[in-house]
Amino acid sequence: MRRGLIFLLVHLALRAAPALAGDFDTKHIFGFTEGTDINAPDEREAEFVTTAHVLKRGGGRYRAVEQQATAEGALTQALGYELTVHGAAVDARGVTGLDALRRVEFSGLSAEPKFVVLARETAPFGLAFSIEPEWSRIDATSGRRAQGFSAGMRLMADAALGERLYAGANLIYEPEWRREAGAPLAKGALFGATGGLTWRFADRLALGGEVEGYAATESLGLAAPVGTAVYVGPTFFVRLASNLFCAGAWSVQVAGRPAAGRLDDYNGAEFSRHKARLTVSVAF
Template identity: 35%
Template sequence: MPPRVSGLLAAMAMLLATPLCGRAAEIDTEHLFGFMLGSDVGRVGEREIQFQTTGRLSRAGGNYRALSQDIELEFTPAPDFRVELGTRFAAYAIRGVPGLDDRRQLGWQGVSVDLRYRFLDRDSAPFGLTLAVEGNTSRIEEGAGMPARSTGAEIVLALDRELVPGYLVAALNLLYQPEWTRLTGAMVTEREATVGVAAALLAQPRPGLLLGGEARYLRSYDGIGLREFSGDALFIGPTAYLQLSERARLTAAWSIQAWGHRAGAGGALNLVGFERHQARLIYGINF
């Protein structure tokens, strides 16, 4: 891991652990972040529908654009436990990218189930702590957009703390994403995994508006055992959260690959395994 990344993450961990005066204020971290998770899981009986649009742009050479639209239903059936059911549509416009077939398509991609359990609540503990486990299945390979049968998971440990109650919140995520993919017509199932760590800091200049940024360091591997390193990347970018009304909210985030490299290759960026730009817009409403 680059020294700058490890230094940033160590500083975030110290902030999360440092005792501060005052009680946690009314900041709900469940939907604050664009590419990360907060530890809050909602109140018992709460129901929400969420529309998440993600764009991934620019790879090595040629033109690369991938857009996904997730529709997710969330509900909290018991204290500290949240369930999310989702479906995804995806669009690809790929032309002249080395190693990828030219492709222009739009279609239904797959479904997912996300379960979250909060072990620590910020109101009664030094920080919030939640474990999120998502399972998904897909008929379109995510990177190249090729027809496939893919099964994957995302396991995230989310920590957060209000450094200044009601004004400044910090978060830390640790993630592991294994995936099994068999392209249509292929005889072999490809196995790969991504691990990462992410940190965020957001401030609330006025009620219902939070501004800040997220930094994510991701490492990819061939195989799910994390033995064959294939590349890594560091993403940094701004995040904004706006409470539109008592029931509606909007989150916007943009990340740019600031550093990365591919195993066995030089250069300051990894545009084979990761995109140059990632953007996300999330609209949610309670009902």
């Protein structure tokens, strides 16, 4: 079934009539690594992003899915924006440091302005910065009810290496404040560095791979470390029509460990054994 779906997507991408004009939009071609491109000021998109985390250290059953519905556009050629509604579904059983529960709920709202510092069309490489303030009412990792606020910051760079090869890299800092019922305010941070390469096989199809490294702390800086994780995996991008594309990534944890004596907190961080993302976007 999966193989047949992949063949169908490739067939549609390669056979669909006429090839797209213009440059290749890099925002979604690197998987979990984000490219610097934004919409044109007169273009709007509706994006649906599904991100899944599966399995944790220490055994047990763990599945967490975050669903995002996003309205995306741009105010100028250098300033894009996203407005997002979040939903979370968590199923955990027998996982060290997490409650046994099954929950599906609306989980929060976020907004993300994105500033293009250097545009790839006029510079040797693209450079952009974004900040994403998010209010949450459900912890998307544990499934517990908790009032939270985060402000994820991302520095993005990408470049075309010839006519068909693209490279992208991100630096990530995400501070978070969270309070569960009857508990004191907790704070933490996620640090990340990611990079990807993508080969454009055709005007409508790209395949690639990426590497991601993350570290979690129970402070807003590097103090009180919780653990680290390194992921690798493949990515794909298929444009099915001039206003419709599908992109995805699958990453496997190949390295990483909890800080000494911190297995509970490490499992509470967003460090699953596997993670996957599927993005479907419609422009109008």
